[in-house]
Amino acid sequence: MKKLVFRSGLRWKVSLAIAAVSAMVAVALSLVVHNAARVSMIDNSRDVMNQRLMVAQTWYEKSGISQLFNAKVDDPKLPEPLKKEAARGLRATYVDDSGPGAPEVWASVPLRDGKVLSSHGRFEDRFQVLKDLDRALIIGSTAVVLGGIALGLLIGDQLSRRLRKAAMAARKLAQGDSEVRVRDAIGGRVQDETDDLARAVDGMAEALQQRLEAERRVTADIAHELRTPVTGLLTAAELLPPGRPTELVRDRAQAMRTLVEDVLEVARLDGFAERAELQEIALAEFVARRVRMVAPDAQVTVVRDAFVSTDPRRLERILGNLLANAARHGKPPFEVTVEGRVLRVRDHGPGFPEALLKDGPSRFRTGSKDRAGDGHGLGLTIAVGQARILGARLTFRNAESLEEEQGGAVAVLWLPESAPTNTGSFPVIQVPD
Incomplete structure (x- = not known):
């Protein structure tokens, strides 16, 4: 069972990591600021209500009137905690935060006649400031997260760009361009771990070369x-x-x-010193003429002709090696198909061995037992090398993988639209499904 793999760019991973950390910090700071502001407002509301009650108490003791600041004597709605404190002869405040909106603040004080004077109210204007503060915290937190994403994209993009340049240079090294150096390819004045990796790859490439x-x-x-x-x-x-x-x-x-x-x-x-001597040729005519000389029994089918700029001598060498391999290890009939810049050579034998399909041709390896025979295993290796000089791509597959009725080995040569590079590197070729 294949595992489901999600692939994402490094810059998105860095930006998401920074955004996540920014979000956690912003949320934590917002909660701390919100709670601290709420506690401060509640304490201030207690003090204000307590001061109002002191004024109302003085006015009540002088005039016997208790309506000042909405003060009441023995209010039936007085919360139980304040009743208990009054019974102990203590002045107290109480906050009821069970309802919607601003909390209700109570203050009570026992009188000399045994009654309890109390006052309560909601400081809507004060707690409206808390709502404005929450709104500002949300806007600020959103800005911090968006800034973290932008910063992460900037940092991740720089790092990702350097790594992509290093990967591209490493591919050129693998394709035989010995002049390429990963450290020079990534550039930049600031040195980091990417430079250490580039130097290590350059050292390994030089040692291998x-x-x-x-x-x-x-x-x-x-x-x-x-x-x-x-x-x-x-x-x-x-x-x-x-x-x-x-x-x-x-x-x-x-x-x-x-x-x-x-x-x-x-x-x-x-040695990667070979260079192609390019000529403009009609591919179908060239292939038909060479096949008649090398393998007269092979059938040539032209689906679509094309004019290509290539080295005829090397292309003939590739075609001859593919037909010789088919004759040596496969079975007739042998078919050569020209479809634009694509050249196919097929036999009807047992097909290529799995090792060759997986790892490509290997010198002095002639294949599995069902394709064993004479030869030294250099024909396909030379064909692949010559294809590289032409800037072409040579692939190998079996007919069964193409869902055809009959078996056989199929070698496909993809000739490039443009001239090969100095190192004969592979062009980017779109392979149809």
Whole structure:
């Protein structure tokens, strides 16, 4: 069962993180400010109500009139906590916050005659300030969150841009552009962890390039040294008297010579020094002529012709290797299809092995048991290398994956619309569904 994966950009992750932290801080500060302001207003309302009651008490004791500041004697609505405090002979205040709107503030004081003088009221104007404060806190918190998102986008975009530049430079390194350096690609004056990563990638790339170059030189030197004795061996074999042993010697000498030439070609391709010599050709006519020379039994189908700018010698090498691989490991009929800039070579054999479909061609690996045969596994490797020089893309698949009735291996060559780069890097090709 495949896991559901959500992919999002780094700048959005950073902005959301900053926005979340900003929101939590804003909410926390808003609650603290709101509660502190409310407590202060309630305490102030208690003091004001208590002062009013003191004035009303003085007026009542002098005139016997209790209506000042809405004061009442033995008010039946007096809350129980104030009744208990009055029974103890204490002056007290009480806040009833159970109803909507501003809380109701009570104040009570026991009189000399045993009665209780009390007053109550709601300070709507005072608590309206608290509503205005809450509104200001909401607006301020929203502004802080939006500012945090903008700041996160700015910071995340800078970091994401540097990482994208580093990834693009790393891809160019992987495609063989040895002149690219990740640190130079990301640029910038401020150094951070991205620069450390870029330097590490550059160091790793240089080490790998040195190692690969050393291996390539060793391979090329060995193949070059073998070329002379193998050529002499093949010449000497031509001087042997006719017979079955002579044919075997000639055959093995020729196979060894082909192997040496293929190894030299692979070494040259690995050096990324090869360049395409471009010519404008009609693809359908070129393919039909080359197929008749290499594999006369193959069927050529032209769905749509196209004029392409490519290297005919390298394109012929790719086509010949694909047809040779189909003849060696597949079964007839062999089909070559030209559809615009797309060239397909198909056989009706058991198909490519899973290892090749997954990892691509590997030198000196001839495939699985059901496609085993002669050869050294260099044909498809050379075809892929030559396709890279042309700026093309060579893919491999089996006919079953295309939901066709019959099986077989299918090699598809996607020729680019523009000329290849200096390193023969892959162009961006939209593959139809």
